[in-house]
Amino acid sequence: MIDKIQNVSSLSLSNGIDEVGSTNSSVLAGGIATTPGQNTGMDFGSVMANMATDTMNSLKGAESMSFKAIQGKANTREVVDAVLEAQQSLQTAMALRDKIVSAYLEVTKMQI
Incomplete structure (x- = not known):
């Protein structure tokens, strides 16, 4: 990021x-x-796809770091940083999703 x-x-x-x-x-x-x-x-679809990919990579990184901590290869600070980054990415993606759904619903309510 x-x-x-x-x-x-x-x-x-x-x-x-x-x-x-x-x-x-x-x-x-x-x-x-x-x-x-x-x-x-880039078009809107590409931007959304890149954002989804970045979010998934962040979540996978946090999961990987958690496994490393269980194996004793990572300290607590690294795990907390990875999990907080993944949480922030996920919250951003969910907020964006909510805005897109809200905008779609507004458009569908418009009269032609």
């Missing part, structure tokens, strides 16, 4: 600002030139 935050912090908006100071909408952070309406990144 920290690696992802570090990747975001390495992006800069300086490439999207021309000499006058106004933003250039055809250049995204990171210097990628695009045209309006062009798909510039």
